[in-house]
Amino acid sequence: MDHTLGVILAGGFSSRMGQDKALLIHSFYKISWLEKQYNLLSTFFPQVVVSKRKEQNYFNILPSAMYLSDTAAVEGPLRGILTVHQKFPKMHLFVAAVDLPGLNPLIISKIMNQFRKNPEADAVVFKDQYFEPLCGVYKSDFLARLCKQFQNLQETEENKTFSLQYILENANTLSLPISEEDLQALRNINSPDQL
Secondary structure (H helix, E strand, O other): OOOEEEEOOOOOOOOOOOOOHHHHHOOOOOHHHHHHHHHHHHHOOOOOEEEEOOOOOOOOOOOOEEEEEOOOOOHHHHHHHHHHHHHHHOOOOEEOOOOOOOHHHHHHHHHHHHHHHHHOEEEEEEOOOOEEEEEEOHHHHHHHHHHHOOOOOOOOHHHHHHHHHHHOOOOOOEEEOOOOHHHHHOOOOOHHHOO
């Protein structure tokens, strides 16, 4: 795990929520969702980076964190992932979206244990009907291949090439079976009625 960096993806627009989800207060921990994810990932990884949009500023709630503004020439969550990879090209990335308030140590442990046992895997994520790509680990050489692939590529039909579902489906992805308990922990919150 020494070569794995914790990454919090906080660069989404939160349009359905109507406010920045990173700043929402966690009902149990009574701190922001960003702080909760940062504290959790910090127990597993020696360094945690927050991937965000340029205009987002979280310094007042998390002054000691390292922030990277998304700059990769792709769209969606992949933009944050590849931006962090470009800054830390030799590190594997454990990625967690900020809007997974139920994420817990058991989920991270399951993923990282399988990652250690399966060094040939490009990525390790849970899968039910679809992959759960916003909580998983991505191998550094896999991310390097993706960067190279996207260097001069324009978006194609339906943004399929930027879709993490599409990418994971076409990679050597180790998909972990998901229990009902895991599914609840990985439930992302997108709108006020889901709170």
